[in-house]
Structure formats: structure tokens, C-alpha cells
Amino acid sequence: MTPKAAIRAEGERLLAAFVQAGAVPVEADILQPAGTLLDLYGEDIRARAYVTDDPVKGEMMLRPDFTVPVVQAHMAHGAEPARYAYLGEVFRKQARGSGRASEYLQVGYEVFDRASPEVADAEVFALFRDLLTGLDLRPVTGDIGILMAAVRGLETSDRRKAALLRHVWRPTRFKALLDRFAGRAPVPAGRLALLERLKAGSPAQLIAEAGTFVGLRSSEEIAARAEALVADAETPPIKATEAALLYDLLSLEAPAGHALSHLRGITPMLPAIGPAVDRFAARLDALAARGVDVATLAFEASHGRTALEYYDGFVFSFLGDGMPPVASGGRYDALTAVLGAGAFIPAVGGVIRPGLVARLKGAV
Amino acid sequence: MIRVGVPSKGRLMQDCFDWFGARGVGMRRSGSDREYSGVIEGVEGVAPVLLSAGEIPRELAAGRIHLGVTGSDLVREQLGEDEVAEVAKLGFGHADLIIAVPNVWIDVETVDDLDAAAAAFRAAHGHRLRIATKYHRLVRDFLQRQGVADYQLVDSQGATEGTVKNGTAEAIADITSSGETLRANHLRILSDGLIHSSQAVLWASRVAEWSAEDLAGYAGLAAKLGVPARPF
Numbered sequence: 001m002t003p004k005a006a007i008r009a010e011g012e013r014l015l016a017a018f019v020q021a022g023a024v025p026v027e028a029d030i031l032q033p034a035g036t037l038l039d040l041y042g043e044d045i046r047a048r049a050y051v052t053d054d055p056v057k058g059e060m061m062l063r064p065d066f067t068v069p070v071v072q073a074h075m076a077h078g079a080e081p082a083r084y085a086y087l088g089e090v091f092r093k094q095a096r097g098s099g100r101a102s103e104y105l106q107v108g109y110e111v112f113d114r115a116s117p118e119v120a121d122a123e124v125f126a127l128f129r130d131l132l133t134g135l136d137l138r139p140v141t142g143d144i145g146i147l148m149a150a151v152r153g154l155e156t157s158d159r160r161k162a163a164l165l166r167h168v169w170r171p172t173r174f175k176a177l178l179d180r181f182a183g184r185a186p187v188p189a190g191r192l193a194l195l196e197r198l199k200a201g202s203p204a205q206l207i208a209e210a211g212t213f214v215g216l217r218s219s220e221e222i223a224a225r226a227e228a229l230v231a232d233a234e235t236p237p238i239k240a241t242e243a244a245l246l247y248d249l250l251s252l253e254a255p256a257g258h259a260l261s262h263l264r265g266i267t268p269m270l271p272a273i274g275p276a277v278d279r280f281a282a283r284l285d286a287l288a289a290r291g292v293d294v295a296t297l298a299f300e301a302s303h304g305r306t307a308l309e310y311y312d313g314f315v316f317s318f319l320g321d322g323m324p325p326v327a328s329g330g331r332y333d334a335l336t337a338v339l340g341a342g343a344f345i346p347a348v349g350g351v352i353r354p355g356l357v358a359r360l361k362g363a364v
Numbered sequence: 365m366i367r368v369g370v371p372s373k374g375r376l377m378q379d380c381f382d383w384f385g386a387r388g389v390g391m392r393r394s395g396s397d398r399e400y401s402g403v404i405e406g407v408e409g410v411a412p413v414l415l416s417a418g419e420i421p422r423e424l425a426a427g428r429i430h431l432g433v434t435g436s437d438l439v440r441e442q443l444g445e446d447e448v449a450e451v452a453k454l455g456f457g458h459a460d461l462i463i464a465v466p467n468v469w470i471d472v473e474t475v476d477d478l479d480a481a482a483a484a485f486r487a488a489h490g491h492r493l494r495i496a497t498k499y500h501r502l503v504r505d506f507l508q509r510q511g512v513a514d515y516q517l518v519d520s521q522g523a524t525e526g527t528v529k530n531g532t533a534e535a536i537a538d539i540t541s542s543g544e545t546l547r548a549n550h551l552r553i554l555s556d557g558l559i560h561s562s563q564a565v566l567w568a569s570r571v572a573e574w575s576a577e578d579l580a581g582y583a584g585l586a587a588k589l590g591v592p593a594r595p596f
Contacts, residue, residue: 042492043516044508046500096444166483166513173479173511190555194473203470210468212550214529217469217485217493225484226471 153272
């Protein structure tokens with residue numbers, strides 16, 4: 001068999017296993033409207049996805065993943081609960097000299113089920129583990145929901161919480177904001193000068209003094225943010241104890257069982273994470289019920305916090321040496337709300353790269 | 365024969381000829397003013413190729429020229445480090461690629477402010493804050509490194525400073541040398557909005573074929589120019 005045929009055969013085997021597990025096989029277009037993906041991921045995705053032009057439909061992208069079209073199809077006319085499986089090429093630009101494939105097969109499994117999210121999380125993880133048995137992969141898990149709950153529970157302004165939540169997937173920016181809100185980083189010189197100026201007059205007066213008005217952003221919008229900046233400057237820093245807990249959470253890496261004890265230990269000091277920690281505990285029970293050894297399962301609180309992702313709860317990867325993740329997935333409840341135009345359903349799923357599985361099996 | 369791409373007209377051409385001339389390598393256009401061919405004196409095995417500065421990155425990437433003089437902004441926007449190597453910064457053609465916003469945005473001084481304003485703008489207007497530029501890669505890489513979200517780049521190949529007034533963008537990212545055009549269009553540079561400080565650079569193509577003869581010719585040229593004896 002040629003390598004491509006061997007990889008496709010591996011993909012077909014995995015797809016059949018997903019169907020066996022109860023999924024309905026679905027197809028998705030290779031050409032996806034660019035607008036939806038750009039609105040979700042922002043301009044960053046142009047560096048990762050191939051963009052092309054259609055004379056009628058406008059800007060299109062070669063499918064960078066299946067999740068968005070599968071969620072859209074489900075939100076449009078899916079019955080509940082639903083399990084879907086798919087197999088097909090995805091296209092990703094790669095850095096020069098990385099040697100990584102820019103076109104490869106993905107086989108995936110997605111669960112839309114309101115009944116018990118933690119049980120669904122465990123179902124997906126255990127299914128992937130079973131299919132990848134014997135390949136000597138290292139599973140890593142995380143839970144972005146705990147981090148988001150911790151931010152929501154901070155004793156600070158809603159504006160600061162919103163700024164942190166907006167950047168949960170951009171660790172560098174998130175840390176810069178947290179450092180500033182916690183008083184660990186000095187206020188930038190530019191901001192101090194700006195505050196001085198803003199205190200020198202009313203926003204309307206300052207805007208008038210700034211000369212000819214140009215642009216779509218209205219003077220009301222400008223004034224509203226100017227007033228918010230002044231109010232923010234008077235907001236006290238996040239308390240040192242609270243900030244320390246959040247920094248601790250960001251760097252938490254431990255076997256899942258230990259991580260749970262640790263999180264239980266800090267919950268009295270950060271009560272807002274209580275429900276998220278309960279969900280974490282329920283998930284570990286569900287995983288244990290499926291034979292996963294949670295005493296050794298790796299847990300990293302910051303796992304899955306990379307750009308171009310949309311996970312907001314459980315996340316997992318199966319890692320091999322010297323290659324991209326062989327499989328990855330997670331929960332993306334918020335994405336269904338965004339794509340469902342108001343409708344919402346809890347969703348969890350993941351993908352496997354048959355090409356890497358075939359390589360690990362020595363088939364290519 | 366080593367082919368050296370040099371700008372074919374204007375100030376950039378003259379500055380380039382002067383730079384080589386000051387190092388004992390005479391370069392000038394030959395024939396009539398309208399004919400794009402040149403001669404080089406003082407070195408052996410080197411031929412000048414007069415090109416539009418904007419075409420030099422492409423010619424370097426294709427390996428049709430061994431060396432080329434053009435702005436670092438164009439090369440960083442279009443090429444990767446596996447395609448060209450920097451031989452020498454030439455100290456002229458200075459221009460900065462910057463981000464500028466309307467001067468009436470009294471609440472926006474830094475990239476951090478721009479990010480926050482973009483979030484509010486998107487919520488209010490239903491589309492991402494538009495930044496007009498022709499330097500898509502440099503601008504996107506810069507904003508990605510800084511973790512800016514909720515913006516979109518709109519293409520502008522000229523008169524970029526006018527896009528805000530014309531309502532096709534909220535902010536711009538463009539090359540400026542004095543800032544006068546920005547001020548005339550009621551725009552102001554963000555205090556930390558310097559994306560790339562550009563100047564003319566002598567580049568070596570890693571794609572071009574370098575024969576032993578070419579490398580020997582290069583060593584002779586390099587000795588005069590005062591740069592390392594190998595192109596990369």
C-alpha cells in the first residue's frame with residue numbers, strides 16, 4: 001500500500017470504531033466561508049489556514065478543522081442527543097522548515113448531550129484511550145473551566161474580569177493583565193501620561209481639543225472608555241492572597257488525583273471555583289468508572305490554553321515523542337452558543353491523526 | 365557571474381550607488397536615462413541588475429539574483445530567513461512601520477489600549493476593528509505576539525492614511541518617515557506601536573546557485589565592502 005492508502009485505511013478503521021461507539025458519520029465541505037472562522041478565531045487564523053477567493057461566495061478557507069462545520073450542522077438540524085464521526089483532510093499552513101504536513105487526515109468524534117457532561121467527557125477520553133492502546137502515548141488532561149471560574153470569582157471589577165476572560169486563550173496577554181491588575185507590574189508609562197491627560201478635562205472637551213474628528217468610532221464610545229480608564233485606575237489591586245492562588249492555579253501540574261486534593265484545599269480561599277472543582281471530581285469518578293487510573297493521569301491546569309482553540313472545560317491530548325499531538329480534544333460549550341445564534345448545547349469531542357497512528361504502527 | 369539587484373531609480377538608487385562608491389565599487393547606469401542597465405567598476409565577476417525596489421525580494425527568493433539592495437520592510441514582509449541572509453545594513457532609506465489611530469481617540473495611547481478599544485468596538489458595531497495596511501504579515505505577527513484580538517486587517521495598497529477619514533478602516537499600519545502625512549490626516553502613532561524599523565539592506569539569496577567562481581567573486585567584493593567573505 002502507498003503511504004496515503006495506508007493512512008486512509010487507518011482512518012477508516014478509526015472511523016468504523018467511532019461509528020461502532022454510536023456515532024453517525026457526517027461529511028463537511030472542504031471550502032468553508034472564511035467569515036465565520038475569522039469571526040471566531042480572529043485574524044490569527046490567516047497565518048494557519050489557507051484562504052482563497054470564490055467569485056460568488058467571496059473569501060473561503062480550506063477547512064482547517066471539522067468542529068465548526070459539524071457544530072453548525074448540528075445546531076441547524078440536529079436531534080438530541082447526538083454523536084457524530086467524520087474522516088477527511090484538514091489544511092494548515094506550517095512554519096518554514098518545520099517539516100510538518102500542511103494537509104493531513106483527521107478522524108473525529110463529537111458528542112452533543114445535555115444529560116451529564118462529565119460522563120460524556122469520560123466517554124470521549126476513554127474511547128480515544130482504547131483506540132490508541134499500545135502506541136505508548138502520554139495522555140495529558142486539563143480543565144479550562146476551573147481557571148475561568150477562578151477569574152469570575154476574583155474580588156475585582158467586572159471590567160477586569162471580562163478582560164481576563166477574553167484573553168484566557170492568550171497566556172502572555174493574560175499574564176500581563178493579571179500582573180497589572182494585581183499590582184505586580186507597574187502601570188506602563190504611556191498609561192500614566194494618558195490618565196494625567198484624562199484627568200485634565202472632560203472627555204468631550206479633550207476630544208474637541210484633539211482636532212478634526214475622523215473614523216467610525218464615535219465620541220460616545222471614546223468618552224465611555226476614557227471614563228472607564230479613570231475608574232479602573234481607582235480600582236484597588238486584586239488582593240495578594242487571591243492573586244497568589246490564581247498564579248498557583250495557572251502553574252498547577254500534577255497527577256489528577258493529587259490535583260483534585262490540591263484544588264479542594266484551595267477552594268475555601270477561592271470559593272467561586274467550588275462548582276468547577278465538583279465537576280472535575282465528578283469527571284474523575286466517571287473516568288475511573290471507565291478504568292482510567294486517575295492516580296497517575298497527568299493534569300495541567302493550563303493545558304489547552306493556546307490561540308485558535310475554543311475549549312472552555314475538559315481538555316486532553318495524547319502525545320508522542322517528536323511529533324505533533326496524535327490526538328486532542330475537549331469541551332466547547334460556548335462555541336455551540338456562538339454558532340447556534342442563541343441556542344446552546346453542551347458539546348465535547350476530539351480528533352485523531354491517522355497519519356501519526358500509522359507512523360507509530362510502522363505502517364508508513 | 366554574481367548578479368546584484370539594485371534599485372533602478374530615484375533617491376534609493378543614488379544612495380545605493382553612493383554607498384558602493386564610498387567603498388571603491390563604482391556603480392552607475394549605462395546608456396540613456398531610460399535604459400535600465402548598469403555597469404560596475406572596481407570588482408571582477410559582478411554584474412548589476414537594475415530593478416524596481418519592490419521586485420528585488422521576489423528576484424532574491426527566486427534565486428535570479430545573488431545579491432540585492434532593498435528595504436528590510438519588504439523582505440521581512442515577503443520572505444523567510446531560509447531564503448535570504450542579511451549582508452549589511454546600508455544606513456539609508458530609513459522608515460518605520462507603525463500603527464496609528466485617530467488623534468481624537470484620547471483613550472488610546474498603547475497597543476494595550478487598542479486591544480481594549482477593539483473589544484468594545486466589536487461589541488458596539490458588530491464587526492472587528494479594521495486596520496488598513498499592505499504589510500499583512502508583519503502587522504499580524506506583531507499583533508499576535510502582543511495578544512491583540514478583535515481586529516481585522518483590510519488591504520490598502522496606497523493612500524492608507526486616508527482610509528480612516530474615508531470610513532474604510534478605524535486605524536492604519538503603514539510606513540512613515542516624518543509623520544507629517546499622518547498628522548495631516550488627523551492620525552497619531554501609538555507610543556509602543558513601532559512594528560518594524562526599516563532601512564535599506566544588502567541581502568544575499570540563499571536560493572541562488574553560488575558556484576565556486578561566484579564565491580570567489582563575492583569574496584573580492586566583500587573585501588571592498590568590509591563584510592564577511594562568505595555571503596551566509
